[in-house]
Amino acid sequence: xxxxxxxxxxxxxxxxxxxxxxxxxxxxxxxxxxxxxxxxxxxxxxxxxxxxxxxxxxxxxxxxxxxxxxxxxxxxxxxxxxxxxxxxxxxxxxxx
Numbered sequence: 202x203x204x205x206x207x208x209x210x211x212x213x214x215x216x217x218x219x220x221x222x223x224x225x226x227x228x229x230x231x232x233x234x235x236x237x238x239x240x241x242x243x244x245x246x247x248x249x250x251x252x253x254x255x256x257x258x259x260x261x262x263x264x265x266x267x268x269x270x271x272x273x274x275x276x277x278x279x280x281x282x283x284x285x286x287x288x289x290x291x292x293x294x295x296x297x
Contacts (some may be wrong), residue, residue: 202233202272202274202275203271203274204212204236205272206270206271206272207264207270207271207272207294207296207297208268208269208270208271208296208297209246209266209268209294209296209297210265210266210268210295210296210297211263211264211265211266211295212233212246212247212263212264212266212292212293212294212295213240213261213263213264213292213293213295214228214252214254214259214261214262214264214289214291214292214293215259215260215261215289215290215291215292215293216254216255216256216259216260216261216274216288216289216290217255217258217259217288217289217290218258218259218273218290219258219288220247220255220256220257220258220259220260220288221256221257221258222252223224223284223286223288224256224282224283225281225282225283225284226252226281226282226284226287226288227254227256227281227282227287227288227289228252228273228278228280228281228282229249229252229253229254229280229281229282229283229288230249230250230251230252230278230279230280231248231252231253231263231276231277231279231280232247232248232276232277232279233245233246233247233266233274233275233276233277234244234246234274234275234276234277235269235271235273235274236271236273237270237271237272237273237274238272238273239273241273243275244269246266246267246269246271246274247265247266247267248262252264254282256282259290263295268297276292285296293295
């Protein structure tokens, strides 16, 4: 949740500090949902079937998303790059 509504143009995921040794922890498949008001239904902002994050430490990869005003977010990871664990060091929105 953000304090005030924002309009994201893209989002950036940053890999963990040990990704070079454990690249299988990177998310591979996910969906990002949004809603403007707490009572709204979740709507899809973006989805990735093969996000293919870099298999190196502290690397960033950006993804475009639909420019819709929102205040609440849900990030659902449905598949890793091969491990039973998921690891990210940062999730960041770029906003208008």
